[in-house]
Amino acid sequence: MRMSLRSLSRRTRIASAATVAVLASAALIAASATGAQGGSSSSAGAAVAAGDVKGAADTIKLLKGIPQSGAWLGAPAAGVQLVVFADLQCPFCDKFDTTIMPTLIREYVRPGKVRVFFSGMDFIGSDSNRGLKAAAAAADQNRLWHVVSILYDNQGAENKGWLSDKLVGNIAKALPGLDTKKFDKTRKGKSIDKRLADWKALATSAGVTSTPTFFVGTKGKLGSLAITALNLDQFRSALNKIINAR
Amino acid sequence: MSLRGIRAAVGVFALAAAGISAYLVTVHYSGGPIACFAGGGCETVQNSEYAQLGSMPLSVLGLAAYLALAATAAFRGELAALAGFALGLSVGIVAVYLIVVQAAVLDAICVWCLASDVIALVLVVLGVLRLRAEPAAPDPL
Numbered sequence A: 001m002r003m004s005l006r007s008l009s010r011r012t013r014i015a016s017a018a019t020v021a022v023l024a025s026a027a028l029i030a031a032s033a034t035g036a037q038g039g040s041s042s043s044a045g046a047a048v049a050a051g052d053v054k055g056a057a058d059t060i061k062l063l064k065g066i067p068q069s070g071a072w073l074g075a076p077a078a079g080v081q082l083v084v085f086a087d088l089q090c091p092f093c094d095k096f097d098t099t100i101m102p103t104l105i106r107e108y109v110r111p112g113k114v115r116v117f118f119s120g121m122d123f124i125g126s127d128s129n130r131g132l133k134a135a136a137a138a139a140d141q142n143r144l145w146h147v148v149s150i151l152y153d154n155q156g157a158e159n160k161g162w163l164s165d166k167l168v169g170n171i172a173k174a175l176p177g178l179d180t181k182k183f184d185k186t187r188k189g190k191s192i193d194k195r196l197a198d199w200k201a202l203a204t205s206a207g208v209t210s211t212p213t214f215f216v217g218t219k220g221k222l223g224s225l226a227i228t229a230l231n232l233d234q235f236r237s238a239l240n241k242i243i244n245a246r
Numbered sequence B: 001m002s003l004r005g006i007r008a009a010v011g012v013f014a015l016a017a018a019g020i021s022a023y024l025v026t027v028h029y030s031g032g033p034i035a036c037f038a039g040g041g042c043e044t045v046q047n048s049e050y051a052q053l054g055s056m057p058l059s060v061l062g063l064a065a066y067l068a069l070a071a072t073a074a075f076r077g078e079l080a081a082l083a084g085f086a087l088g089l090s091v092g093i094v095a096v097y098l099i100v101v102q103a104a105v106l107d108a109i110c111v112w113c114l115a116s117d118v119i120a121l122v123l124v125v126l127g128v129l130r131l132r133a134e135p136a137a138p139d140p141l
Helices: A002-036 A056-063 A091-109 A126-139 A144-153 A165-174 A180-188 A192-206 A232-245 B003-030 B042-046 B058-073 B078-106 B111-133
Strands: A080-087 A114-121 A213-218 A221-225
Touching: A002 B078, A056 A091, A056 A144, A080 A091, A080 A192, A080 A221, A080 A232, A091 A114, A091 A144, A091 A232, A114 A126, A114 A144, A114 A192, A126 A144, A126 A165, A126 A180, A126 A192, A144 A165, A165 A180, A180 A192, A213 A232, B003 B042, B003 B058, B003 B078, B003 B111, B042 B078, B042 B111, B058 B078, B078 B111
Parallel strands: A080 A114
Antiparallel strands: A080 A213, A213 A221
16 A cells, blocks of 8 residues: 555656646747747638738748848848848839749848848839838738738739739738738828838938849948849849858 | 666766757857758758747757756756656657757758757656656655
8 A cells, every 4th residue: 555655646746747847848839839920810800821812822931930020031140131122013023022032032041141121112103002001010010021922922013903902911811920900900000101101211311213122231331232134143142242251 | 777877878968968059059149150060951940930939049948958957967866857857858849849840841950959859859768767767755645
């Protein structure tokens, strides 16, 4: 009897230790996974499957696990910065985003070598403004690059209504970790004008008059990147030169 | 393996993993390049959101856990064995999660992280072996 009581007591102690271990590790894993998903969950309306919005599934996969902070994409410690001035309706911006940016993300951003900043412009028309407000609202939840990339995947003719509220809403619903209620409230509210004004001021101070325009360099030492054609090798060459010089 | 041998093994493996974690912490805060072998996925993994817990790198937690594990090896008795078992199991479960994230989500392997993860799994086994070898505490009844 004495032996079995001792045995039971020991088993209980071991079980308690195991329970504590499992709970602690589960909490840590949950915190890590939640952080990687953006820290919140979709809360309004029915979720839209990523496969139902053109480009959403690929974009989610491409950006998975890469830190975003406001309009920044990439690790804060990255030594080289690339600033992209773009209009969401501009065809060459679309070409850059769909043909060059994915490679830059895989080769430079994901490994933590380069951090990219999106500075939006809306000079093409009201659709640009609607998209820009959506991008800015997503930036508040660190999902700007998802929205921008998916919008480019769905780009249509300028000012023909492709960049609709419905498209923006569907993109939001397809993004894991985006609070859609908060997103809608932000993009339709007055506070969003502040970020758009900041982007406009940045473009003005940098003398940007057309899109896409690029600036590249190290923190605080950015210079205009003269691109003669949207060619991946030009970007690789410019980035490698700065990375190797550090 | 004797109890003394198991405790020594726990200490050695935990300190080895603590050394790896300390290296990753140093690289994170210094912003320097990470030495990577076998393909070079270290930067990708270390710069991912999965390597962070809020603003703190996971390697800081790993360092603390492995040092605590090493400390349990320095003490005799069931309490130290239980603490070592619980810590080992915790880091072991997290290690499995991190291996899955590297392989299935990030599609990149950080050899430092992988080495630390494998050690964590070894520490789970050693924790169980130590519990079996350690004499039970006196019966409370």
